[in-house]
Amino acid sequence: MKIIIPSLLGVETVISREVQDLGYPKEQIEVRDGLVSLNVEETFEAVSEAVARLNINLRTGERVQLEIDSFDAKTFDELYDAVRDVPWESWIPDGWAFIVRGYSRKSELFGIPACQRTVKKGIVERLASVRGYASHEHIPEDPALGTIRIQFSIMSDVVSLLIDTSGESLHKRGYRPNSNLAPLKETLAAAMLKIMRWEPFSDEALLDPFCGSGTIPIEAAMIAASMPAGLNRRFTGEDWPVLESEAFARAREEGRDLMDVEAIDEPFIFASDIDMAAIDIATENAERAGIRSFISFSRRDVANIGGRDWLHAHPDFDRCLILGNPPYGERMGDMESVTNIHHSLAENYLPNGNLIPGIRLGIITAADHFESDIGRPADRRRKLYNGMKRCYLYQYYRHQKRTKSKRSIR
Ligand SMILES: C[S@@+](CC[C@H](N)C(=O)[O-])C[C@H]1O[C@@H](n2cnc3c(N)ncnc32)[C@H](O)[C@@H]1O
Structure with missing residues (x-):
C-alpha cells in the first residue's frame, strides 16, 4: 500500500532521507515534485505501524495520507464509476462524516467543484447500496463520531484517492500558539537545519540572530534531544478504527525511549532578536516544547x-x-532597513567576501538583492517555499574565496 507524504516544494529529498532514517529502504520510497511516497506491505499491522511512526516522527513532511486507489479517468462518468467501485465501507466507518477536497492539474477533468461532487456522489452511492440505505439522502453523517478527510488528486488524467491520517498539518507541533509576524513553518525550519547538515553536540554552535518566535532554535533543540516532532499532539488516524490505535502508543513509546531532554548546563543553540517581545514569545515556546x-x-x-x-x-x-x-521587506519603505541588515551580515561574517574562519552562513529570504548586497554569490542556493512565498536558502561555507567564480551574483 502506498503512503503519501505531501511536501513543501524543495524539501522532498529531505523527507525521503527522514523516512530512510526511520528504517524504510530506499527502494520502497519514491520522490516526486511536492510529495514523497512510501510503499509498505498491505497488512493491518504494517500499514498502522508505518502511519503512526511517520506521523509522530517526521519533522519535514506536511501530512501522512493513505492512497486508497489510483486509476485513469478523462470523463466524469469514468471518475464516478471508478470511485463507486472502491470499497468505501472498509474505509469509512458507519455514521462517520466525510469531507472531499482535491485538485486537478494538466488533465481533461478540471472543474474542481464538479470533480468534488462526482467523487462525493460515487462514495455516497457505494455506501448507500452496500449498507442498505434507501438512498444517498439517508446516509447518516455524524461528525461527533469522527470525520474522514478524503482527497482526490488528478495529475495528467491519473486520479489518486487519498485518506488523511494526520488531521492538522504536521507543522503544527503544539509548541507555538503565539507567533509574531511572519514565522517560518516548523517543517521548513527543520528542513533548513537538515539541508545545512548541522550536527548537535559537535564543535559547531548554532546561532539564529533573527529568531522571532524561535522556530529554528526550537526545531534544532528538538533534533538535539531526539524528541519526535509530533510527540505531544494527536492525529486523526488515532481514532480511526481502520488503523490499530495501539500503533500510535507504541510509536510514542519508541520515541520516548530514544529521547533525552535532560536539562543541559551549557547551551549550544543561541537565539537572538532585536525585539524583546519576540524573545519573550520564543522563550515561552521553547518552554512549552520542553527543551x-x-x-x-x-x-x-x-x-x-x-x-x-x-x-x-x-x-x-x-x-x-x-x-x-x-x-x-514586504512593505514599502522597508527596503533600506533590509539592505542594511544584509550589509551587517556581510561585514560581520563575510568581510570582503571572505567567510570568517569557523563561520558558516545560511540565510533564507525572498529578497532577490540578497547576494548583491552581500557582495559574493552563495556557494549553494536552494529554492524553497515559505508558505506561498518563493525564497532561496543562500548557503555560504567555502572559506577560500574563489579566484574564478563560476556563479554570478543574482
Ligand atoms: C521573518 S522574522 C523571523 C521569524 C522567525 N524565523 C520565526 O519563525 O518566528 C524576522 C525577525 O528579524 C528580527 N529583526 C529585524 N531586524 C533585526 C536586526 N537588526 N537584528 C536582529 N533581529 C532583527 C525581527 O524582529 C523579526 O523577529
Missing part, C-alpha cells in the same frame, strides 16, 4: 554580533552556523 535549557536567548541587534567576537566569547566552540530568516 528550554538547550537554548540561550538574548536581545541583540545583528549589527552588533561580529563573527570573530562571537567565537572569541564562546571558546567551547570552534565553529558556528548562523542560520536565520531576516525580514524580507
Whole structure:
C-alpha cells in the first residue's frame, strides 16, 4: 500500500532521507515534485505501524495520507464509476462524516467543484447500496463520531484517492500558539537545519540572530534531544478504527525511549532578536516544547554580533552556523532597513567576501538583492517555499574565496 507524504516544494529529498532514517529502504520510497511516497506491505499491522511512526516522527513532511486507489479517468462518468467501485465501507466507518477536497492539474477533468461532487456522489452511492440505505439522502453523517478527510488528486488524467491520517498539518507541533509576524513553518525550519547538515553536540554552535518566535532554535533543540516532532499532539488516524490505535502508543513509546531532554548546563543553540517581545514569545515556546535549557536567548541587534567576537566569547566552540530568516521587506519603505541588515551580515561574517574562519552562513529570504548586497554569490542556493512565498536558502561555507567564480551574483 502506498503512503503519501505531501511536501513543501524543495524539501522532498529531505523527507525521503527522514523516512530512510526511520528504517524504510530506499527502494520502497519514491520522490516526486511536492510529495514523497512510501510503499509498505498491505497488512493491518504494517500499514498502522508505518502511519503512526511517520506521523509522530517526521519533522519535514506536511501530512501522512493513505492512497486508497489510483486509476485513469478523462470523463466524469469514468471518475464516478471508478470511485463507486472502491470499497468505501472498509474505509469509512458507519455514521462517520466525510469531507472531499482535491485538485486537478494538466488533465481533461478540471472543474474542481464538479470533480468534488462526482467523487462525493460515487462514495455516497457505494455506501448507500452496500449498507442498505434507501438512498444517498439517508446516509447518516455524524461528525461527533469522527470525520474522514478524503482527497482526490488528478495529475495528467491519473486520479489518486487519498485518506488523511494526520488531521492538522504536521507543522503544527503544539509548541507555538503565539507567533509574531511572519514565522517560518516548523517543517521548513527543520528542513533548513537538515539541508545545512548541522550536527548537535559537535564543535559547531548554532546561532539564529533573527529568531522571532524561535522556530529554528526550537526545531534544532528538538533534533538535539531526539524528541519526535509530533510527540505531544494527536492525529486523526488515532481514532480511526481502520488503523490499530495501539500503533500510535507504541510509536510514542519508541520515541520516548530514544529521547533525552535532560536539562543541559551549557547551551549550544543561541537565539537572538532585536525585539524583546519576540524573545519573550520564543522563550515561552521553547518552554512549552520542553527543551528550554538547550537554548540561550538574548536581545541583540545583528549589527552588533561580529563573527570573530562571537567565537572569541564562546571558546567551547570552534565553529558556528548562523542560520536565520531576516525580514524580507514586504512593505514599502522597508527596503533600506533590509539592505542594511544584509550589509551587517556581510561585514560581520563575510568581510570582503571572505567567510570568517569557523563561520558558516545560511540565510533564507525572498529578497532577490540578497547576494548583491552581500557582495559574493552563495556557494549553494536552494529554492524553497515559505508558505506561498518563493525564497532561496543562500548557503555560504567555502572559506577560500574563489579566484574564478563560476556563479554570478543574482
Ligand atoms: C521573518 S522574522 C523571523 C521569524 C522567525 N524565523 C520565526 O519563525 O518566528 C524576522 C525577525 O528579524 C528580527 N529583526 C529585524 N531586524 C533585526 C536586526 N537588526 N537584528 C536582529 N533581529 C532583527 C525581527 O524582529 C523579526 O523577529
